[in-house]
Amino acid sequence: MLKVGFTGALRSSVNGHAQVDAQASTIRELLSGLVQRYPDLAEHVDQGIAVALDGEIYRDDWSKPIPDGSAVFLLPRIQGG
Amino acid sequence: MSGFLVSTKINGDAFQFACPSEETLLDSLRNRVGLTGVKEGCGTGDCGACSITLDGSLVCSCLVLAAEADGREIGTVEGLSDGMKLHPLQEKFIEHAALQCGICTPGFLISAKALLEKNPKPSEKEIRYALAGNLCRCTGYDKIVRAVQAAAKEMRKK
Amino acid sequence: MSHDTSYTKQKFKLIGSRVNRPDGIDKVTGRARYGADASAPGQLVGKVLRSPHAHALIKKIDTTKAEKLPGVKAVITSADMPDLTGGNRSMLDILENCMARGRALYDGHAVAAVAAVDEQTARQALKLIKVTYKRLPHVTDVDKAMLPGAPVIHDWVFTSGVDPKPEKASNVVQRNQFGHGDVEAGFAEADVIVEKTFKTEQTHQGYIEPHACLATVGPDGHGDLWVTTQGHFHFRQVCAALIGMDVAKLKVTSSEIGGGFGGKTHVWMEPVALVLAREANRPVKLVMSREEVFKATGPTSSTSVDVKIGAKKNGTITAAAAELRYQGGAFPGIWGMLGAMTSFACYDLKNVQSVGYDVICNRPKVAAYRAPSAPMAAFGIESTMDLVAEEIGMDPVKFRIKNAAKEGTQASYGPVYGPIGIGPTLKAAQNHPHMKAKLRKNQGRGMACGFWFNFGGQTCTDLNIGVDGTVSLAVGTVDVGGSRASLGLIAAEELGIEYEQVKVHIADTASLGHNDTTEGSRGTFSSGMATIFAARDAKDELCQRAAKMWDIPVSAVAWKEGKAVAKGKRHNNLAPLTLKEIAAKSPNTGGPIAGHNEVVADGAGVSFASHICDVEVDPETGATKVIRYTVVQDAGKAIHPDYVEGQFQGGAAQGIGWALNEEYIYGDDGLLQNAGFLDYRIPVCSDLPFIDTEILEIPNPNHPYGIRGVGETSIVPPLAAIGNAVSNAVGVRMTHVPMSPPRILKALDEAGV
Ligand code: FES
Numbered sequence: 001m002l003k004v005g006f007t008g009a010l011r012s013s014v015n016g017h018a019q020v021d022a023q024a025s026t027i028r029e030l031l032s033g034l035v036q037r038y039p040d041l042a043e044h045v046d047q048g049i050a051v052a053l054d055g056e057i058y059r060d061d062w063s064k065p066i067p068d069g070s071a072v073f074l075l076p077r078i079q080g081g
Numbered sequence: 082m083s084g085f086l087v088s089t090k091i092n093g094d095a096f097q098f099a100c101p102s103e104e105t106l107l108d109s110l111r112n113r114v115g116l117t118g119v120k121e122g123c124g125t126g127d128c129g130a131c132s133i134t135l136d137g138s139l140v141c142s143c144l145v146l147a148a149e150a151d152g153r154e155i156g157t158v159e160g161l162s163d164g165m166k167l168h169p170l171q172e173k174f175i176e177h178a179a180l181q182c183g184i185c186t187p188g189f190l191i192s193a194k195a196l197l198e199k200n201p202k203p204s205e206k207e208i209r210y211a212l213a214g215n216l217c218r219c220t221g222y223d224k225i226v227r228a229v230q231a232a233a234k235e236m237r238k239k
Numbered sequence: 240m241s242h243d244t245s246y247t248k249q250k251f252k253l254i255g256s257r258v259n260r261p262d263g264i265d266k267v268t269g270r271a272r273y274g275a276d277a278s279a280p281g282q283l284v285g286k287v288l289r290s291p292h293a294h295a296l297i298k299k300i301d302t303t304k305a306e307k308l309p310g311v312k313a314v315i316t317s318a319d320m321p322d323l324t325g326g327n328r329s330m331l332d333i334l335e336n337c338m339a340r341g342r343a344l345y346d347g348h349a350v351a352a353v354a355a356v357d358e359q360t361a362r363q364a365l366k367l368i369k370v371t372y373k374r375l376p377h378v379t380d381v382d383k384a385m386l387p388g389a390p391v392i393h394d395w396v397f398t399s400g401v402d403p404k405p406e407k408a409s410n411v412v413q414r415n416q417f418g419h420g421d422v423e424a425g426f427a428e429a430d431v432i433v434e435k436t437f438k439t440e441q442t443h444q445g446y447i448e449p450h451a452c453l454a455t456v457g458p459d460g461h462g463d464l465w466v467t468t469q470g471h472f473h474f475r476q477v478c479a480a481l482i483g484m485d486v487a488k489l490k491v492t493s494s495e496i497g498g499g500f501g502g503k504t505h506v507w508m509e510p511v512a513l514v515l516a517r518e519a520n521r522p523v524k525l526v527m528s529r530e531e532v533f534k535a536t537g538p539t540s541s542t543s544v545d546v547k548i549g550a551k552k553n554g555t556i557t558a559a560a561a562e563l564r565y566q567g568g569a570f571p572g573i574w575g576m577l578g579a580m581t582s583f584a585c586y587d588l589k590n591v592q593s594v595g596y597d598v599i600c601n602r603p604k605v606a607a608y609r610a611p612s613a614p615m616a617a618f619g620i621e622s623t624m625d626l627v628a629e630e631i632g633m634d635p636v637k638f639r640i641k642n643a644a645k646e647g648t649q650a651s652y653g654p655v656y657g658p659i660g661i662g663p664t665l666k667a668a669q670n671h672p673h674m675k676a677k678l679r680k681n682q683g684r685g686m687a688c689g690f691w692f693n694f695g696g697q698t699c700t701d702l703n704i705g706v707d708g709t710v711s712l713a714v715g716t717v718d719v720g721g722s723r724a725s726l727g728l729i730a731a732e733e734l735g736i737e738y739e740q741v742k743v744h745i746a747d748t749a750s751l752g753h754n755d756t757t758e759g760s761r762g763t764f765s766s767g768m769a770t771i772f773a774a775r776d777a778k779d780e781l782c783q784r785a786a787k788m789w790d791i792p793v794s795a796v797a798w799k800e801g802k803a804v805a806k807g808k809r810h811n812n813l814a815p816l817t818l819k820e821i822a823a824k825s826p827n828t829g830g831p832i833a834g835h836n837e838v839v840a841d842g843a844g845v846s847f848a849s850h851i852c853d854v855e856v857d858p859e860t861g862a863t864k865v866i867r868y869t870v871v872q873d874a875g876k877a878i879h880p881d882y883v884e885g886q887f888q889g890g891a892a893q894g895i896g897w898a899l900n901e902e903y904i905y906g907d908d909g910l911l912q913n914a915g916f917l918d919y920r921i922p923v924c925s926d927l928p929f930i931d932t933e934i935l936e937i938p939n940p941n942h943p944y945g946i947r948g949v950g951e952t953s954i955v956p957p958l959a960a961i962g963n964a965v966s967n968a969v970g971v972r973m974t975h976v977p978m979s980p981p982r983i984l985k986a987l988d989e990a991g992v
């Protein structure tokens with residue numbers, strides 16, 4: 001079981017929840033499961049999303065395994081200079 | 082095109098080119114002579130990237146008309162090294178990592194050379210004021226000043 | 240392919256040494272070719288006509304006279320750049336920013352372009368284009384743009400992130416909230432609460448090289464683009480999509496780049512050059528003037544920020560809140576969101592809330608500028624931190640150390656931190672001799688912390704070994720500040736050969752797989768990672784070849800210090816084979832030897848810095864001089880310390896300019912009044928002292944060598960560090976950046992000092 005946190009504008013696309021429970025072993029699984037439950041999230045996933053696993057931010061590598069019990073956060077995709 | 086035929090000596094070699102009367106020396110050097118080591122950062126005399134020497138004195142080539150160079154001697158970054166041998170300033174700029182992107186480097190080298198010819202032992206402050214007409218956005222000038230100090234020391238040895 | 244990217248303690252021979260960069264000679268002799276330095280046979284000169292109004296309807300563009308001028312080969316407007324984006328609004332924004340579509344949205348917005356045989360003709364052609372405008376009301380100030388009566392710039396912008404969804408369009412693109420805990424309860428617990436509003440003005444990245452490109456498109460639909468960019472793969476993608484080309488048929492080559500700092504991550508005029516080239520069927524060179532760079536390419540946001548921090552007398556922060564309003568120019572951006580995310584990232588807070596607003600104004604489209612959005616947020620937060628420390632009578636460094644985030648802290652933007660460097664940079668700052676140095680009259684000291692995320696991203700690298708045993712390394716991340724030297728060191732280290740045996744190239748888009756842009760401090764981090772794996776790939780091949788040469792099983796061969804060695808008793812009579820020896824025989828052992836790697840280099844590791852600064856303020860003139868400056872930052876592992884220091888110093892210098900001098904000045908007419916280096920003054924050599932650096936090395940657990948990105952964080956603390964120093968020097972709190980002489984005098988005046 002994973003606890004998945006949402007920040008920023010993402011929160012409004014999951015009915016305002018700050019955190020939901022989910023079951024997934026990779027980032028890909030996590031995102032597709034969440035989009036099924038919260039269709040509004042699809043737009044954000046398409047635009048680009050970043051996933052923080054235990055504090056590390058992953059922008060692209062969706063095959064990344066998620067160890068059980070990890071702290072997961074979904075963030076809007078960010079940009080640098 | 083109403084134009085001029087300009088006869089100059091560039092980095093020691095005689096060179097002739099024709100250009101419109103309103104063309105800057107910077108544009109002529111870059112586009113007609115092919116010396117693209119002379120850079121344009123602003124075109125208004127504010128950044129020093131286009132620094133060259135005209136009869137030995139330091140000028141911004143974007144503020145000089147090409148026609149004014151007729152009969153005069155031009156020095157650019159391309160003429161700094163002596164064949165395969167780099168000028169001590171060039172060597173020290175590389176050694177001290179005094180360039181990041183390097184777009185400002187040709188201008189700094191020309192300005193620093195002009196300084197060291199007049200003042201072989203400049204203080205840090207003198208270096209900073211002498212180079213104040215050259216903008217660098219990457220380095221914060223720290224390593225540039227150190228490279229000039231090191232080159233000055235090296236040149237005094239000779 | 241997946242690789243084990245975790246940090247392994249490794250003893251280095253070359254990493255950490257200060258070798259000469261491979262492009263050094265080219266750059267000190269004038270041979271290096273930048274954006275404007277290339278030319279093609281028959282090339283035309285491109286020029287862009289720009290709006291003289293802040294906001295105007297374009298009623299008509301008459302190009303007939305310009306087209307008839309002898310020597311003019313193409314004249315284009317938005318009609319020649321149809322919308323092919325298929326409803327993708329953010330792509331359409333890029334297109335519309337390249338060329339106005341019916342409306343000029345800011346002073347300097349492109350409205351038409353020409354290509355002609357020479358500079359003079361092109362200029363004349365621009366003069367012959369007749370544009371009929373109808374001026375519209377404009378707004379350039381972020382707070383005013385949010386007011387109910389403000390002119391609404393786009394009728395399709397409805398604020399997202401608010402409940403209920405608004406029914407009326409406004410200039411507010413989105414509201415983003417971050418944080419956790421209960422700030423109201425937290426403030427109720429506080430002994431001291433400080434609340435303040437801060438403003439920062441818009442600045443430009445100020446790279447010395449203006450945007451420049453050389454574009455060719457043939458009638459067969461094949462194109463070439465030579466361009467100064469931080470990301471040629473990204474440029475290829477965007478340009479091809481916007482003008483309807485096949486991605487594979489457009490080859491983009493990144494020139495040497497004369498500075499970018501985020502400003503060259505975006506496409507500004509390259510699609511225009513390509514369309515001109517296609518229309519004229521000739522190469523077109525398009526080079527911006529400095530004025531165009533200021534008016535029409537990415538400055539950073541101007542901002543207005545409210546901060547509230549509450550603390551107990553013992554120094555524990557009980558709650559912290561901020562509202563951040565970021566002006567993003569004429570199109571939607573994510574800058575306010577980034578400001579809200581970074582604002583409290585340095586601290587371990589039980590109750591925290593930050594709300595960011597992205598706001599549209601009649602100004603050029605904002606672009607990333609080195610750790611985008613973080614410096615302005617840090618200015619507000621780090622200034623308020625000093626005020627709280629003062630109120631409770633605690634040393635500001637101690638106060639920060641007491642509240643610093645650490646491993647296990649939940650960041651204000653959500654995630655929980657792994658091993659991080661804020662505590663160590665603060666301690667190093669506290670113990671730095673700079674902190675104890677004596678100050679004289681009119682001088683003040685300030686310090687501040689900064690945070691940035693850092694990214695990795697898609698990366699692809701090729702390593703080819705020549706028959707003479709030299710190595711050419713092709714990478715796809717543009718070298719903006721010396722990364723070729725670092726990557727050469729990494730390849731040599733990994734292969735166990737001399738640095739001089741490796742030559743690093745930046746490959747064009749036709750020669751390598753996709754590489755993300757050099758942004759987010761990713762260059763050395765991610766290409767470094769791909770280089771390590773490409774070298775390991777090559778080592779496997781070298782072992783195979785050695786096994787063939789020896790005629791033994793490959794399982795009996797190992798790679799040690801640049802040589803293949805045969806393992807086991809049966810083979811110990813075999814002398815090791817060097818890379819050079821194996822390469823020489825490669826034609827007969829299976830052909831060329833190469834290593835390749837593609838990777839998504841994620842896990843870049845967040846970055847922290849603490850800066851200390853001393854200033855002297857002249858109370859008569861209000862002029863401020865920075866007299867000493869120290870940067871402490873975590874680099875994970877410094878591959879080439881010179882270029883790490885260079886990043887620290889360069890970022891600090893940009894921050895100093897921002898803090899003291901640089902600002903876009905708009906008149907009431909909405910026009911930019913200082914689009915040149917004379918009136919937009921960046922720091923010069925005589926403005927600055929030497930900038931001291933201290934590199935901390937707290938290995939990044941997600942990189943084999945422990946590397947973290949270092950490019951951006953250094954611009955985050957200076958605004959606040961200098962703000963604190965100036966405030967301490969004059970005894971009045973400064974809340975508006977830049978702290979230019981008139982602003983300092985005004986603050987002194989108002990405080991009755
Ligand atoms: S280009 Fe001549 S001074 Fe800037």
Ligand code: FES
Nearest residue numbers: 181182217218219
């Ligand atoms: S090294 Fe880039 S401007 Fe000086």
